Amino acid sequence: ISECLVGSEMCIRDRSYTGLKKNKEYTLSGVLVDKETGEPVLDQNGNQVTATTKFKPKTAEGTAEVEFAFDATGFDGKTLVVYEELTLNGEKLAEHKDLNDEGQTIYFPGVGTTALDKDTNDHISKADKEITIVDTVLYTNLRVGKKYTVKGILMDQETGKKVLDADGQEVTASASFTAETKDGTVDITFKFDGSKLAGKTVVAFEDVYYKGISVGTHADINDEEQSVHLPKIKTTAVDGENGTKNSMADSTVIIKDTVSFENLIPGKEYTMKGVLKDQKTGKTVKAKVGTDTSEGFIIPDGAETVNFEKGSYALSLIHI
Numbered sequence: 001i002s003e004c005l006v007g008s009e010m011c012i013r014d015r016s017y018t019g020l021k022k023n024k025e026y027t028l029s030g031v032l033v034d035k036e037t038g039e040p041v042l043d044q045n046g047n048q049v050t051a052t053t054k055f056k057p058k059t060a061e062g063t064a065e066v067e068f069a070f071d072a073t074g075f076d077g078k079t080l081v082v083y084e085e086l087t088l089n090g091e092k093l094a095e096h097k098d099l100n101d102e103g104q105t106i107y108f109p110g111v112g113t114t115a116l117d118k119d120t121n122d123h124i125s126k127a128d129k130e131i132t133i134v135d136t137v138l139y140t141n142l143r144v145g146k147k148y149t150v151k152g153i154l155m156d157q158e159t160g161k162k163v164l165d166a167d168g169q170e171v172t173a174s175a176s177f178t179a180e181t182k183d184g185t186v187d188i189t190f191k192f193d194g195s196k197l198a199g200k201t202v203v204a205f206e207d208v209y210y211k212g213i214s215v216g217t218h219a220d221i222n223d224e225e226q227s228v229h230l231p232k233i234k235t236t237a238v239d240g241e242n243g244t245k246n247s248m249a250d251s252t253v254i255i256k257d258t259v260s261f262e263n264l265i266p267g268k269e270y271t272m273k274g275v276l277k278d279q280k281t282g283k284t285v286k287a288k289v290g291t292d293t294s295e296g297f298i299i300p301d302g303a304e305t306v307n308f309e310k311g312s313y314a315l316s317l318i319h320i
Helices: none
Strands: 002-006 009-017 026-034 050-055 062-071 079-088 091-096 105-107 110-117 131-140 147-156 172-178 184-192 201-210 213-218 227-229 232-239 253-262 269-273 294-298 310-319
Touching (some): 026 062, 110 201, 110 213, 110 227, 131 147, 147 184
Antiparallel strands (some): 009 062, 026 079, 050 062, 079 091, 110 131, 131 184, 147 201, 172 184, 201 227, 232 253, 253 310
16 A cells, blocks of 8 residues: 655555456455544545546456545544455455554544744744744654654744745754654754844744655644744833923933833733933943832733734833
């Protein structure tokens, strides 16, 4: 038995026979059966997946291909077994129906992932020059002892296009492993310059390959578990008393800095911190007596009147 895969289109070829008479026309019919239930599997239209071929053997022993071509979408994690019948002039001569026959079995791996920023250990990261995202790939139904390769690529959730790093290169990662159990996990690590990605949400797409053929895919642009958010902020600072850009060099100066943010995760608690810098020297302004310039806030989760991903927060910096 052999298999081929192009996108979601799957084909399975079954092709051995013995003890046939030469030049007689035989019919080889097959149906795919779910190993777990013992029942025929159904395609996307609710029909059994079957295949038939007619052939005239030139020798008593040989091969005749019967090819099952079907849409394999939704078969993730399933194990299928090929059942066949051989007939001549409508009469059944032989059958092969063994759920435990490894030679008649095809495995469809299942793939799921969780992508997290290495520093925050969450689905949020700073748009920095050095970003590390660890993508934990959960696989099911692999063949124990076989070697597989997981390949991943980051996608832009908004555009659906491949993410490019600061050098214009695609962001990819891969890892090869030998399956010690049929179900397990493997990590792939994306390391890249994401300094130009503020405001973006990146989504990790993965494929599991066996002998260079993709046998499992997880590519859902809306899957939060595959996503990492890179927030974007900007600020508007004014005098806290007159609301303008001009302040009196007084004993007490209040500067109100309104920080606008976008692409945060709803329901998470954040802390806004601010510091005053001398524009000429770039050094931190030191106050004789100061107040805590950190404020904690939570983006509401479930409120109908709030845009969860965008908003603003006022932070008062008091210089005495």
